[in-house]
Amino acid sequence: xxxxxxxxxxxxxxxxxxxxxxxxxxxxxxxxxxxxxxxxxxxxxxxxxxxxxxxxxxxxxxxxxxxxxxxxxxxxxxxxxxxxxxxxxxxxxxxxxxxxxxxxxxxxxxxxxxxxxxxxxxxxxxxxxxxxxxxxxxxxxxxxxxxxxxxxxxxxxxxxxxxxxxxxxxxxxxxxxxxxxxxxxxxxxxxxxxxxxxxxxxxxxxxxx
Numbered sequence: 001x002x003x004x005x006x007x008x009x010x011x012x013x014x015x016x017x018x019x020x021x022x023x024x025x026x027x028x029x030x031x032x033x034x035x036x037x038x039x040x041x042x043x044x045x046x047x048x049x050x051x052x053x054x055x056x057x058x059x060x061x062x063x064x065x066x067x068x069x070x071x072x073x074x075x076x077x078x079x080x081x082x083x084x085x086x087x088x089x090x091x092x093x094x095x096x097x098x099x100x101x102x103x104x105x106x107x108x109x110x111x112x113x114x115x116x117x118x119x120x121x122x123x124x125x126x127x128x129x130x131x132x133x134x135x136x137x138x139x140x141x142x143x144x145x146x147x148x149x150x151x152x153x154x155x156x157x158x159x160x161x162x163x164x165x166x167x168x169x170x171x172x173x174x175x176x177x178x179x180x181x182x183x184x185x186x187x188x189x190x191x192x193x194x195x196x197x198x199x200x201x202x203x204x205x206x207x208x209x
Contacts, residue, residue: 006199006200008199009199026052027183029181029182029183030180030181030182030187031051031052031053031054031180031181031182032051032053032054032087032178032179032180032181033049033050033051033088033096033179033180033181033186034049034050034051034053034065034085034086034087034088035047035048035049035050035085035086035088035092035095035096035099035115035128035131036048036049036050036065036073036077036083036084036085036086037083037084037086037117037125037126037127037128038073038076038077038080038082038083038084038125039073039076039080039125040080040082040123040124040125040126041080041124043076043079043080044104044108045110045117045125045126046072046073046076046104046109047073047086047099047104047109047110047113047115047128048067048071048072048073048099048100048104049096049097049099049100050065050066050067050085051181052065052066052148053065053066053085056152060154060155061154061155062140062152062153062154062155063085063135063137063153063155064150064151064152064153065083065085065150065151065153066145066148066149066150066151067148067149067151068147068148068149069144069148069149071103072103072104072105073104074149077139077151078142080124080125081138081139082123082124082125082136082137082138082139083123083125083137083139083151083153084120084123084125084126084127084128084134084135084136084137085134085135085137086127086128086131086133086134086135087131087132087133087134087135087178088128088131088178088179089131089132089176089177089178089179090177090178090179090186090187090188090189091177092130092131092179093179093186095113095115096179096186097186098112098113099113115128115129115130116128116129116130117129120134120136120157120159121136121156121157121159122136122138122156122157123136123137123138123156123157127159131161132160132161132164132176132178133158133159133160133161133171133176134158134159134160135155135157135158136155136156136157136158136159137153137154137155137156138153138154138156139151139152139153140152140153140154161176164176173189173192174191174192177189
């Protein structure tokens with residue numbers, strides 16, 4: 001017997017909502033902002049700040065990043081077909097912004113920021129030790145789309161900072177203080193407000209006394 005779907009949550013009441021028409025643009029916000037490390041094997045490791053990234057497949061585990069071809073890091077990634085997505089914290093916001101403003105062709109970003117390049121598990125380019133999540137990737141496809149090229153990559157290894165694991169081994173995002181980006185601004189992610197499926201989960205019955 002098929003059970004009926006639970007009713008959707010009702011929108012909050014209040015004043016009418018006015019809408020304004022904007023021209024089409026990249027206003028999907030907020031989004032993760034990450035530090036992508038690349039290079040290695042003869043090329044000085046570099047860091048590029050990327051806000052256009054996302055999960056695209058669970059099996060095999062894959063993600064994407066979009067990079068302008070004229071960026072210095074694009075050539076490094078195109079040559080090695082490898083990179084690491086390093087997820088920063090809100091405390092690293094100034095470093096994240098700086099790495100997006102300065103070209104690695106002129107400066108050593110690891111040296112200038114004080115970030116530590118540490119060995120990856122499966123790729124030649126380093127992870128950023130201070131970032132709580134490090135996602136090692138190998139490029140599978142490059143899709144030129146216009147101003148940016150979309151890089152589709154398979155996730156080949158993941159490292160996390162053990163200090164953010166609780167006693168059950170769950171990674172506590174709420175303790176990491178992660179960073180988001182939207183419409184030219186940086187934001188600190190807030191506390192957990194729910195877990196996957198909480199809208200349809202039935203409340204637990206209290207035992208009878």
